[in-house]
Amino acid sequence: MIKMTKETVTIDGITLTLYRKNIKNMYLRILPPDGEVKVSAPLFMSDREISDFVKSRKEWILKNQRKIHENDINAPLKYRNGETHYLWGKEYTLQLISNEKIKHVVIDEEKSVMYLPIPKRSTIEKRKKILNEFYRAQMKMAIPQVLEKCTKIVGKAPSEVKVRSMKNWGNCNQNKRITLNLNLAKKDPICLEYVMIHELCHLIEFNHGKKFKNLMDRFCPNWKKIKKVLNE
Numbered sequence: 435m436i437k438m439t440k441e442t443v444t445i446d447g448i449t450l451t452l453y454r455k456n457i458k459n460m461y462l463r464i465l466p467p468d469g470e471v472k473v474s475a476p477l478f479m480s481d482r483e484i485s486d487f488v489k490s491r492k493e494w495i496l497k498n499q500r501k502i503h504e505n506d507i508n509a510p511l512k513y514r515n516g517e518t519h520y521l522w523g524k525e526y527t528l529q530l531i532s533n534e535k536i537k538h539v540v541i542d543e544e545k546s547v548m549y550l551p552i553p554k555r556s557t558i559e560k561r562k563k564i565l566n567e568f569y570r571a572q573m574k575m576a577i578p579q580v581l582e583k584c585t586k587i588v589g590k591a592p593s594e595v596k597v598r599s600m601k602n603w604g605n606c607n608q609n610k611r612i613t614l615n616l617n618l619a620k621k622d623p624i625c626l627e628y629v630m631i632h633e634l635c636h637l638i639e640f641n642h643g644k645k646f647k648n649l650m651d652r653f654c655p656n657w658k659k660i661k662k663v664l665n666e
Protein backbone atom coordinates (compact mmCIF):
# COMPACT_ATOMS: atom_id res chain seq x y z
CA MET A 435 0.00 0.00 0.00
CA ILE A 436 1.28 3.48 -0.87
CA LYS A 437 1.59 5.69 2.16
CA MET A 438 3.37 8.74 0.81
CA THR A 439 5.23 9.87 -2.29
CA LYS A 440 7.53 12.84 -2.65
CA GLU A 441 8.69 14.53 -5.85
CA THR A 442 10.06 17.83 -7.10
CA VAL A 443 7.91 19.46 -9.74
CA THR A 444 7.78 22.81 -11.48
CA ILE A 445 4.39 24.40 -12.10
CA ASP A 446 4.15 27.73 -13.90
CA GLY A 447 7.70 28.67 -12.94
CA ILE A 448 7.31 27.66 -9.29
CA THR A 449 9.51 24.80 -8.17
CA LEU A 450 8.01 22.85 -5.30
CA THR A 451 8.17 19.62 -3.39
CA LEU A 452 4.95 17.68 -3.85
CA TYR A 453 3.92 15.19 -1.20
CA ARG A 454 1.05 12.84 -1.85
CA LYS A 455 -0.36 11.56 1.39
CA ASN A 456 -3.39 9.92 2.83
CA ILE A 457 -5.14 13.24 3.50
CA LYS A 458 -8.41 14.83 2.44
CA ASN A 459 -7.44 18.36 1.48
CA MET A 460 -4.58 19.93 -0.35
CA TYR A 461 -2.37 22.43 1.42
CA LEU A 462 0.59 24.59 0.66
CA ARG A 463 3.41 25.90 2.82
CA ILE A 464 6.28 28.31 2.20
CA LEU A 465 9.22 27.73 4.46
CA PRO A 466 11.99 30.02 5.59
CA PRO A 467 14.86 30.60 5.08
CA ASP A 468 14.75 29.69 1.37
CA GLY A 469 11.05 30.30 0.66
CA GLU A 470 10.82 26.64 -0.26
CA VAL A 471 7.32 25.62 -1.41
CA LYS A 472 5.83 22.38 -0.10
CA VAL A 473 2.49 21.11 -1.34
CA SER A 474 0.67 18.20 0.24
CA ALA A 475 -2.07 16.59 -1.79
CA PRO A 476 -4.38 13.61 -1.39
CA LEU A 477 -2.90 10.41 -2.81
CA PHE A 478 -5.13 10.11 -5.86
CA MET A 479 -5.70 13.73 -6.77
CA SER A 480 -5.06 14.40 -10.48
CA ASP A 481 -1.97 16.30 -11.67
CA ARG A 482 -4.32 18.78 -13.30
CA GLU A 483 -6.08 19.65 -10.06
CA ILE A 484 -2.75 20.11 -8.29
CA SER A 485 -1.44 22.27 -11.12
CA ASP A 486 -4.57 24.47 -11.09
CA PHE A 487 -4.28 24.84 -7.32
CA VAL A 488 -0.66 26.02 -7.52
CA LYS A 489 -1.35 28.33 -10.49
CA SER A 490 -4.24 29.99 -8.66
CA ARG A 491 -1.88 30.75 -5.76
CA LYS A 492 1.13 31.84 -7.80
CA GLU A 493 0.92 35.54 -6.92
CA TRP A 494 0.45 34.68 -3.26
CA ILE A 495 3.47 32.34 -3.34
CA LEU A 496 5.74 34.93 -4.96
CA LYS A 497 4.53 37.61 -2.55
CA ASN A 498 5.23 35.44 0.45
CA GLN A 499 8.63 34.35 -0.82
CA ARG A 500 9.51 38.03 -1.17
CA LYS A 501 8.20 38.69 2.34
CA ILE A 502 10.45 36.00 3.77
CA HIS A 503 13.45 37.86 2.36
CA GLU A 504 12.16 41.39 2.91
CA ASN A 505 13.81 41.85 6.29
CA ASP A 506 17.20 41.84 4.71
CA ILE A 507 16.61 43.72 1.50
CA ASN A 508 19.97 45.48 1.84
CA ALA A 509 21.73 42.41 3.15
CA PRO A 510 24.04 40.47 0.87
CA LEU A 511 22.46 38.00 -1.52
CA LYS A 512 21.40 34.72 0.04
CA TYR A 513 20.57 32.87 -3.19
CA ARG A 514 17.08 31.98 -1.98
CA ASN A 515 13.79 31.35 -3.76
CA GLY A 516 12.08 34.56 -4.86
CA GLU A 517 15.25 36.64 -4.77
CA THR A 518 15.84 38.98 -7.72
CA HIS A 519 18.88 38.29 -9.89
CA TYR A 520 20.00 39.85 -13.15
CA LEU A 521 21.21 38.67 -16.54
CA TRP A 522 22.14 41.15 -19.29
CA GLY A 523 20.16 43.90 -17.61
CA LYS A 524 16.96 41.88 -17.20
CA GLU A 525 15.37 40.95 -13.90
CA TYR A 526 14.69 37.32 -12.98
CA THR A 527 13.17 35.61 -9.96
CA LEU A 528 15.42 32.95 -8.53
CA GLN A 529 14.02 29.45 -8.07
CA LEU A 530 16.22 26.80 -6.52
CA ILE A 531 16.03 23.31 -7.96
CA SER A 532 17.61 20.13 -6.72
CA ASN A 533 17.16 17.91 -9.72
CA GLU A 534 20.07 15.62 -10.52
CA LYS A 535 19.40 15.84 -14.24
CA ILE A 536 19.83 19.61 -14.37
CA LYS A 537 23.41 20.74 -13.81
CA HIS A 538 23.36 24.28 -15.17
CA VAL A 539 21.41 27.44 -14.58
CA VAL A 540 18.29 27.51 -16.75
CA ILE A 541 16.58 30.72 -17.84
CA ASP A 542 12.87 30.90 -18.58
CA GLU A 543 12.50 34.14 -20.53
CA GLU A 544 8.73 34.02 -20.67
CA LYS A 545 8.28 33.67 -16.92
CA SER A 546 11.38 35.70 -16.01
CA VAL A 547 12.58 32.86 -13.82
CA MET A 548 16.19 31.84 -13.23
CA TYR A 549 16.51 28.24 -12.07
CA LEU A 550 19.57 27.55 -9.97
CA PRO A 551 20.42 23.87 -9.53
CA ILE A 552 21.85 23.33 -6.06
CA PRO A 553 22.92 20.35 -4.01
CA LYS A 554 20.80 19.73 -0.91
CA ARG A 555 21.77 21.87 2.08
CA SER A 556 24.21 23.89 0.03
CA THR A 557 25.93 26.92 1.54
CA ILE A 558 25.51 30.47 0.22
CA GLU A 559 29.09 30.28 -1.04
CA LYS A 560 28.36 27.14 -3.04
CA ARG A 561 25.23 28.69 -4.58
CA LYS A 562 27.12 31.83 -5.45
CA LYS A 563 29.84 29.75 -7.10
CA ILE A 564 27.31 27.90 -9.29
CA LEU A 565 25.72 31.17 -10.39
CA ASN A 566 29.11 32.80 -11.00
CA GLU A 567 30.09 29.92 -13.28
CA PHE A 568 26.95 30.66 -15.25
CA TYR A 569 27.84 34.35 -15.53
CA ARG A 570 31.35 33.42 -16.60
CA ALA A 571 29.94 31.15 -19.35
CA GLN A 572 27.59 33.93 -20.47
CA MET A 573 30.54 36.32 -20.71
CA LYS A 574 32.59 33.82 -22.69
CA MET A 575 29.72 33.49 -25.15
CA ALA A 576 29.22 37.24 -25.51
CA ILE A 577 32.85 38.37 -25.71
CA PRO A 578 33.92 37.29 -29.24
CA GLN A 579 31.27 39.38 -30.96
CA VAL A 580 31.79 42.42 -28.72
CA LEU A 581 35.55 42.14 -29.09
CA GLU A 582 35.32 42.06 -32.86
CA LYS A 583 33.06 45.10 -32.93
CA CYS A 584 35.11 47.14 -30.43
CA THR A 585 38.45 46.22 -32.01
CA LYS A 586 37.19 47.69 -35.25
CA ILE A 587 36.01 50.85 -33.50
CA VAL A 588 39.24 51.48 -31.56
CA GLY A 589 41.67 50.00 -34.07
CA LYS A 590 43.59 48.08 -31.39
CA ALA A 591 43.43 44.44 -30.36
CA PRO A 592 44.37 42.86 -27.01
CA SER A 593 46.68 39.86 -26.69
CA GLU A 594 44.09 38.05 -24.61
CA VAL A 595 40.73 38.62 -22.89
CA LYS A 596 40.09 36.97 -19.53
CA VAL A 597 37.01 36.87 -17.31
CA ARG A 598 37.13 36.74 -13.55
CA SER A 599 35.57 37.84 -10.32
CA MET A 600 37.27 41.14 -9.49
CA LYS A 601 36.79 44.55 -7.88
CA ASN A 602 36.94 46.75 -10.97
CA TRP A 603 34.83 46.30 -14.07
CA GLY A 604 37.85 45.78 -16.24
CA ASN A 605 41.59 45.96 -16.39
CA CYS A 606 44.23 46.20 -19.09
CA ASN A 607 47.84 45.35 -18.28
CA GLN A 608 51.17 46.15 -19.96
CA ASN A 609 51.09 42.85 -21.83
CA LYS A 610 47.91 44.01 -23.59
CA ARG A 611 45.86 41.52 -21.66
CA ILE A 612 42.31 42.63 -20.87
CA THR A 613 40.51 41.20 -17.84
CA LEU A 614 36.76 41.69 -17.47
CA ASN A 615 34.57 41.37 -14.39
CA LEU A 616 32.14 38.43 -14.72
CA ASN A 617 29.42 40.58 -13.13
CA LEU A 618 29.18 42.47 -16.42
CA ALA A 619 26.84 39.62 -17.44
CA LYS A 620 24.31 41.09 -14.98
CA LYS A 621 24.30 44.46 -16.69
CA ASP A 622 22.78 45.73 -19.92
CA PRO A 623 24.93 44.44 -22.84
CA ILE A 624 25.91 48.03 -23.69
CA CYS A 625 27.95 48.05 -20.46
CA LEU A 626 30.18 45.21 -21.67
CA GLU A 627 30.75 47.14 -24.88
CA TYR A 628 31.62 50.29 -22.95
CA VAL A 629 34.10 48.51 -20.67
CA MET A 630 35.68 46.75 -23.64
CA ILE A 631 36.17 50.08 -25.46
CA HIS A 632 37.55 51.63 -22.27
CA GLU A 633 40.12 48.85 -21.89
CA LEU A 634 41.03 48.93 -25.59
CA CYS A 635 41.64 52.68 -25.29
CA HIS A 636 44.27 51.83 -22.68
CA LEU A 637 46.22 50.20 -25.50
CA ILE A 638 46.58 53.75 -26.85
CA GLU A 639 46.66 55.78 -23.61
CA PHE A 640 47.68 54.11 -20.39
CA ASN A 641 46.23 56.65 -17.93
CA HIS A 642 42.80 58.32 -17.62
CA GLY A 643 43.91 61.82 -18.64
CA LYS A 644 42.44 64.26 -21.14
CA LYS A 645 43.74 62.30 -24.14
CA PHE A 646 42.04 59.19 -22.83
CA LYS A 647 38.71 60.99 -22.36
CA ASN A 648 38.95 62.35 -25.90
CA LEU A 649 39.39 58.80 -27.18
CA MET A 650 36.32 57.68 -25.23
CA ASP A 651 34.28 60.61 -26.60
CA ARG A 652 35.28 59.58 -30.10
CA PHE A 653 34.79 55.80 -29.84
CA CYS A 654 31.86 55.67 -27.39
CA PRO A 655 30.01 59.02 -27.45
CA ASN A 656 27.51 57.93 -24.76
CA TRP A 657 30.15 56.61 -22.37
CA LYS A 658 29.25 58.92 -19.47
CA LYS A 659 25.63 57.79 -19.54
CA ILE A 660 26.59 54.13 -19.83
CA LYS A 661 29.06 54.49 -16.94
CA LYS A 662 26.18 55.73 -14.77
CA VAL A 663 23.99 52.74 -15.72
CA LEU A 664 26.90 50.41 -14.98
CA ASN A 665 27.44 51.77 -11.48
CA GLU A 666 23.77 51.98 -10.47
Ligand SMILES: [Zn+2]
Pocket residue numbers: 632636642
Ligand atom coordinates in the same frame (compact mmCIF):
# COMPACT_ATOMS: atom_id res chain seq x y z
ZN1 LIG B 1 40.82 52.49 -17.15
